[in-house]
Amino acid sequence: MIEGILVEGLIYGILALGVFISFRVLDFPDLTVEGSFPAGAAAAAAIVTAAARSGATGSVPSWFAAAAPFVAVLAGFVAGCLAGLATSLVHHKLKVPPLLAGIVTMTGFYSINLRILGGKPNLPLIKNNPLLQAARTWLGPSVPQDLALLAAALLAALLVAALLDLFFHTETGIAMGALGDNEAAVIQVGVNPSSLRTLGIVLANGLAGLSGAFAASYQGFADVNFGAGVVAAGLASVMLGELVLRSQFIGAQLFRVLLGSILFRGLMYAARSWGYLAGITPNDLRLLTALLIVGAVAISKYAAKRPRPGPGAGQRISLRGGRP
């Protein structure tokens, strides 16, 4: 149970990091993730099953079969990036507002994802679980399944968070942080704000695709409906994280997104397991997610009215989301 919550929280935490970048860093309310998340799942599943099929017939060398899980995860990232690029182009070239641009991409990707899945609404991965295969390759075959999964998910999520932390300390990362804060300040230093925003949206959706690839692996299948509700889940995770940990450090802000995601999965698990005591059924989980977001906003609004100690010295980038 606890491993399940942790693994799920970490895998969907990568998605929440993408949501954090678009909603918090860029101030760009991006719904594309509802398309990029399943796109990542579909791309990864398609590659893994194709590799397994050709591996079984001996048409590809064995090293290729061993590399397939990593290629699949990378493909998930790239598929997400392409969805983000589509939204960004629609937004910047046609001046379509962010929400509508996201809806357009998400709607279109439903059909694209069905094509990637070979025309079927889902693709099982029971025998070809890339995450598990990769973990087994690294840790040895004797490690129990849930521990191997946990190790892989932990490694992946922390690696992504660490790389993002590093990125937000580079010139590009600092400019991206400034873009959501004050676009004029970015224009003033001779940077094309549209290109920079495009980079951010592509990165955010790439993370959603990566998360989708891991999720397909963890669930044992990729489904065209994987994306339903992931924006709200990601947002709820980001906000839960902000409630439990206040910091102006970008590193801590990224870490708390993962923390929030684990908390969110824990709450959902609790609602599923013990919700019946309060008359809550699994049908009510979406309502619960919505109420969680509203509650988090309400709490942060209330907390903002009370004086609290200002940010300490030593922070690096800090973003609006860091000041509830």
Add this chain to the structure above:
Amino acid sequence: MIRVESAFVAFPQGGGEDRVVLRDLSLVVPRGQTVSIIGSNGAGKSTLLNAIAGTVSLRSGSIVVDGRDCARDPEWIRARYVGRVRQNPLAGTAGEMTIVDNLALASRKGPRRLRMAVTPASAKILAARVAELGMGLEDRLRENVSRLSGGQRQALTLLMAVLSRPSVLLLDEHTAALDPANAELVSSLTKRFIAEFGLTALIVTHDMKRALEQADRVVMMHDGGIVADVSGEEKSRMSVIDLVQLFRSRRGTDYAEDRDLLH
């Protein structure tokens, strides 16, 4: 050097007729000259600066900065040689980022690279630069800019505008929102930076005294055009009263706002 030729700017407004803001305005500012731009509200002073910076586009006419015809370039391209400070101290900085990150952002123009924005060595250089403001900000490098006072923030914005060594500096009433002491401070910093970096500067102001003192030349605007242009000996002989009288005579009409020009 800035060369504005027959700049025509109009904004659409409800009910057919467009509102004309710049009427075939021409202005040549030689390299290294500081020009004060004065005029009543709605004369087109800010629009002239916006047109040079690229925030507002011309209906017709041309703008050449340092030999480059830039009237069709987007704002972010022109920003590579144009620095600007607006009236609102919040406008030029990223408030939720630290002082050192803001300085690092502003220390170079053009595309961003994937290398660390702040290194111990670069932080030392930036601290030395911000120390020149004389506000003790060098000890608060890791604090958020939103925690600075208006005067501190505007001084920082000014430093950020010149740090990357633009050739043109556009200042749009950049001391108007500050208290007198801070306005004085930011004005003297402005003078120092313009001299140090050899900038060509256009300064929009409502303060006639400062307009005369800070610049080599005073340009008076009214109703989208230039109605007076004073420099050299003529300018140095001029008092604030003379300037206000010139303003009245050139503008034709007379109204209560004149009192504001005298303080």
